[in-house]
Amino acid sequence: MDFDYDLFVIGAGSGGVRAARVSAAYGARVAIAEDHQVGGTCVIRGCVPKKLLVYGAHFAEDLADARQFGWDVPDCRFDWPRLRDTVLAEVARLNRAYTDTLNNNRVEIILERAAVAGPNRVRLAGGREVTARHILIATGAWPVIPDVPGAEHGITSNEVFHLDTLPRRVVIAGGGYIANEFAGIFHRFGAHVTLINRGDTILRGYDEGVRDRLLQISMTKGIEFRFNTRFADIARRDDGTLAITLGSGDVIEADLLLFATGRAPNTRGLGLAEAGVALDDQGAVIVDADNRTNIPSIHAVGDVTNRVQLTPVAIREGQAFADTLFGNKPWRVDYDCIPAAVFSHPPLAGVGLTEGEAKNRLGAVKVYTSDFRPMKNVLAGRNERALYKMICDPVTERVVGLHMIGPDAPEILQAAAIAVKAGLTKKQFDQTVALHPSMAEELVLMR
Numbered sequence: 001m002d003f004d005y006d007l008f009v010i011g012a013g014s015g016g017v018r019a020a021r022v023s024a025a026y027g028a029r030v031a032i033a034e035d036h037q038v039g040g041t042c043v044i045r046g047c048v049p050k051k052l053l054v055y056g057a058h059f060a061e062d063l064a065d066a067r068q069f070g071w072d073v074p075d076c077r078f079d080w081p082r083l084r085d086t087v088l089a090e091v092a093r094l095n096r097a098y099t100d101t102l103n104n105n106r107v108e109i110i111l112e113r114a115a116v117a118g119p120n121r122v123r124l125a126g127g128r129e130v131t132a133r134h135i136l137i138a139t140g141a142w143p144v145i146p147d148v149p150g151a152e153h154g155i156t157s158n159e160v161f162h163l164d165t166l167p168r169r170v171v172i173a174g175g176g177y178i179a180n181e182f183a184g185i186f187h188r189f190g191a192h193v194t195l196i197n198r199g200d201t202i203l204r205g206y207d208e209g210v211r212d213r214l215l216q217i218s219m220t221k222g223i224e225f226r227f228n229t230r231f232a233d234i235a236r237r238d239d240g241t242l243a244i245t246l247g248s249g250d251v252i253e254a255d256l257l258l259f260a261t262g263r264a265p266n267t268r269g270l271g272l273a274e275a276g277v278a279l280d281d282q283g284a285v286i287v288d289a290d291n292r293t294n295i296p297s298i299h300a301v302g303d304v305t306n307r308v309q310l311t312p313v314a315i316r317e318g319q320a321f322a323d324t325l326f327g328n329k330p331w332r333v334d335y336d337c338i339p340a341a342v343f344s345h346p347p348l349a350g351v352g353l354t355e356g357e358a359k360n361r362l363g364a365v366k367v368y369t370s371d372f373r374p375m376k377n378v379l380a381g382r383n384e385r386a387l388y389k390m391i392c393d394p395v396t397e398r399v400v401g402l403h404m405i406g407p408d409a410p411e412i413l414q415a416a417a418i419a420v421k422a423g424l425t426k427k428q429f430d431q432t433v434a435l436h437p438s439m440a441e442e443l444v445l446m447r
């Protein structure tokens with residue numbers, strides 16, 4: 001049978017763009033549909049604009065610290081619209097760059113919503129139907145908003161990059177990645193931040209010592225936390241402010257409510273169930289190690305499969321899909337030792353097993369720590385300590401986990417993750433001479 005395309009990709013985000021352009025470079029006839037903007041969550045309303053805001057927010061500390069380093073810094077005023085617009089301009093530039101890359105690889109871009117109409121059929125929002133030998137679902141994830149009366153008065157990360165004015169009082173729902181990153185951002189821009197979590201801890205899944213340190217530093221800075229707390233009602237007053245009633249009956253007044261309560265696979269209305277594609281109870285597309293669904297012509301990569309919701313993982317899955325299907329170079333993504341970071345203030349990062357996980361898996365563990373005040377913080381009079389933890393197998397001394405919080409932790413951890421992934425031992429770390437003076441030297445000096 002003759003198809004319009006060899007591959008039709010639904011969703012031009014991290015996974016879809018990589019799969020489309022690599023498949024096309026192998027000679028496949030490829031089309032990609034996108035209903036928002038080419039680039040997807042990471043580029044348009046995720047990692048990239050978030051990280052730029054983190055940089056922007058960090059100047060609050062840098063300008064204050066500069067005085068201790070001899071600079072006469074006048075009182076500075078922060079101009080939100082100026083940062084917002086430069087960030088959005090950079091996002092627009094990246095959107096053009098991604099579009100150019102697809103065009104240069106002869107991928108047909110269709111700026112329309114698409115849905116699956118059968119094993120080899122795609123229906124576009126405009127009504128047109130096309131056929132494809134293979135269909136790749138790469139529609140990402142979508143913010144989950146709790147079912148609370150008045151929830152429509154809150155926003156999600158989709159809207160947060162476009163605010164007209166900077167709120168004075170921000171309530172953030174959630175205790176995960178987005179909640180802690182935006183708590184740091186808004187706090188540094190001068191807002192009073194209250195983080196409300198239904199659980200009893202932040203950043204579940206990260207090493208306990210490291211996340212406790214973030215909690216302690218954040219509280220010292222003035223960020224408020226409420227745990228084991230539910231929302232009862234959200235109302236907007238005539239003056240535009242929000243009255244947020246909690247399960248306890250307490251009412252918090254705020255100018256902005258940001259829901260950061262997780263992201264669910266984006267499969268609603270995609271026609272997958274109708275086409276017979278198996279979904280799990282979260283709505284995620286079920287795939288095998290080769291990104292294949294139960295329908296041989298339909299595949300899926302990235303957040304929509306709910307494996308690991310990170311951009312580098314979606315990109316790898318897209319690359320493996322294209323290499324395997326169109327490049328005659330089959331390989332599978334290795335999910336072991338994926339490094340991850342939270343770009344909070346200060347940031348934290350980790351790779352491998354946490355202390356708790358290692359104890360469960362290995363029975364016993366050997367933990368080395370370094371709890372220190374970075375040299376720059378000492379001179380700045382900033383009472384923030386960094387914490388590095390190395391988790392080792394007590395028998396082989398192999399490093400099975402590395403977790404850290406402190407300035408530049410994500411930058412340091414990315415390099416160290418190579419050694420953890422390679423299975424190096426504590427002794428091999430120690431055989432490397434320290435690079436002095438640096439924070440990263442603690443990695444080879446741990447006791």
Ligand SMILES: Cc1cc2nc3c(=O)[nH]c(=O)nc-3n(C[C@H](O)[C@H](O)[C@H](O)COP(=O)(O)OP(=O)(O)OC[C@H]3O[C@@H](n4cnc5c(N)ncnc54)[C@H](O)[C@@H]3O)c2cc1C
Nearest residue numbers: 011013014015035040041046047114140302303309310311
């Ligand atoms: C605020 C925020 C910050 C983040 N920060 C980081 C970070 O620092 N590091 C990191 O690794 N990850 C981060 N992430 C996660 C990262 O963005 C995702 O893991 C990544 O984008 C997943 O890629 P994907 O290709 O699966 O989906 P996406 O990038 O979400 O792309 C899916 C695309 O499909 C489109 N689409 C959906 N349905 C349809 C349809 N029916 N028809 C046509 N198009 C459709 C969407 O518009 C979207 O463009 C962050 C996420 C958020 C929300």
Ligand SMILES: NC(=O)c1ccc[n+]([C@@H]2O[C@H](COP(=O)([O-])OP(=O)(O)OC[C@H]3O[C@@H](n4cnc5c(N)ncnc54)[C@H](O)[C@@H]3O)[C@@H](O)[C@H]2O)c1
Nearest residue numbers: 146174175176177178179197198199260261262263309341
């Ligand atoms: N730096 C990064 O790599 C980065 C940054 C942002 C997002 N992401 C990705 O995006 C995903 C989504 O981020 P996220 O922060 O929305 O999700 P998350 O899963 O990290 O955190 C969700 C949080 O919301 C809480 N929660 C859930 N329902 C609630 C409710 N009704 N009231 C109060 N709290 C509630 C949970 O207890 C949890 O703490 C992450 O899992 C991550 O994979 C990555």
